[in-house]
Amino acid sequence: MTVEVPAAEVENAVNARLNEAAKTVRINGFRKGKVPMKVIRNRFGAGVRQEVVGEIMSRSYYQALSEEQVKPAGQPKIEPKTLEEGKNLEFVATFEVYPTVELSDFSKIKAEKLVAEVTDEDIDKMITNLQEQRQEWEEVKRMARNGDMLNIDFVGTIDGEEFDGGSAKGTNLVLGSDRMIPGFEKGLVKAKTGSEVKLELEFPEEYHNKDVAGKPVVFDVTVNSVSAPKLPELNDEFFAAFGVTEGGEEDFRKEVKANMERELKKASRNRLKTELMDQLLETHDIDVPEALIGAEINVLRQQALQQFGAGAKNLDPSMLPDDLFREQADKRVKLGLILGEVIKQKSMKADPERVRETIEDIAQTYETPDEVVNWYYGNKEQLETIESAVLEDQVFDEVLEEAAVKEKKVSYEELTQPKQEDTDSKKSKTKKKPAAKKPAAKKAPAKNADADKK
Known part of the structure; x- marks a missing residue:
């Protein structure tokens, strides 16, 4: 994009800046505010002009984007063409733009929803796993x-x-x-x-x-x-370690079952969501801007470094090359563009009721649910994380309504412990932020114990 700014606009801005400087500048031999403009211009003109031209180019660039209704992806490369005093300022801004996304026909998507029930045998295995964790x-x-x-x-x-x-x-x-x-x-x-x-x-x-x-x-x-x-005995002391202080083994089994059913529901939805997202990637041909891929690579690199904990401070980020994250970054950006287009076309926003339900569901796995709920609503960053996840789920539901979905019954173990290639599947890039430390101790086993051991 070539942008041209009238010379008069540039000179007026330079003169205005020099006049402001003349009021405060101190130069030996002259009283404050009485320095001749010729002296001011000779001493500071070149520097002021360079500063003003930079500001005008930046302002003119964004003004031109607005006038042309162009949405850039990433920062531009700006190259001046004409900078001479007395001539119109002219520069060229080179940048990538967000691609046009044409949504495919969601009704052609075919997916399989895995469902399961928690049996007494599953509960027995889970309790044994919990005992083994404390053996x-x-x-x-x-x-x-x-x-x-x-x-x-x-x-x-x-x-x-x-x-x-x-x-x-x-x-x-x-x-x-x-x-x-x-x-x-x-x-x-x-x-x-x-x-x-x-x-x-x-x-x-x-x-x-x-x-x-x-x-x-x-x-x-x-x-x-x-x-x-x-293994520890199944007694009141063992049950209390998981927050169950009344009802003995009977209530403990109920609590374990409730958490396992919650895990089943989550696992079933995540597996279906992964399958749908995979198909969305396959059915949309999008020219992904390199600037967005580069930004996502940096996000993934930082996440990888954070996994090293305190030791990450001494690690050189360049030790993790771009190619290590490029494929995943490309998929995340592409999926984010697809979901963003659905949100735009449907004018979707995070449903406050679903946000509340999600937070309350999370809070139920802690000893003091009300405190956890208040913590989320008092923490803007964490609330935005939940809202982002809820909005992504709403898009998922929108696609699900049109897609052809069949149910398949499987065991609890098969559903909650997917193969590694499934767990590494594509994830949405509806922007999420790293979760902060959670506010309370857990109430009862909310995760599969085998997964915890790993």
Whole structure:
């Protein structure tokens, strides 16, 4: 876009700025406010003109966008063409624009909705998982078996020589955890306290330490102790740990079931939502602006760095190259443009009632729900996060109404523990912000225990 500004407008702005400067500038030999304009212009003219021209170009650029009804994606590259004093100011702004999105026919979308019921067997498994999360270890005087925890000393040698990282003392190892190289844990099954075991193994070819990868190794292991897992009893103390202080095991099972059903509902909706979003991406051909992809890459990179916690402060962001996030960023931006077009065409806004229901649903998993609700409504950033999620769900419902959806009955485990490739699926870019620390302790198990262990 080429923008031209009359020379008179530029000169008037420069003169006005110089006149303002003349009122306050101090120059030796002149009283304050009495410095001749010729002196002011000679001393400050070039700098003031450069400053004014920059401001005019910025203002004129945005004014031109408004007049031409153009929506830029990202910042422009501005190149001056004419800057000479006395001539019209002319510059060229180069930038990407948001693409035109033509929505596809949602009625052609076919999806499968997975549904399940929580059975008594599912509840039993969940309670066992919860017990395992709080299990203790008790030393036993028998041969070790899978699931036991051994305290061991070991020394590893390659060609009779010890190597870095190949020895340890007093380390705990749960048999069957696959922490060690293949054959190590299996070789300690049936060992007893005081046993000395020689393991002749081989490092995998793909082992992370290239110095030892693929090489034969001998480990001399001393078993200091063997401990078996001891599950906590199902008593009032155990139930209270999950916020259930009355009603004993019967009410505890009801609480667990309620949370599992909540998880089922959420999982079913998320799986269906993922499938619909995948199809939206496949049925829309959009030329995604590189500026938007670049911005999203930066968001994803920062999120990745945050996962490192305090250690992220010492990490160089360039260690995470753009290509690592480009595919995901492209999909998120594309999906955001599609959803944004639906919101625009339908004039949609977050439904206050659904926002309230969502917050109250979250609050029910905490000990003091009213405090949690007040916390969300008193925290603008977190409230906007919920509103964004609700609006995205409303768009999802809009697509769902037109799509052809069939139900398929599956087990609780199948629905709540999707395959890894499903969990890595495309996510909407209706703008969300990182969640802040939540305000209260949880009331009862709201998540699948296996997932918590992972």
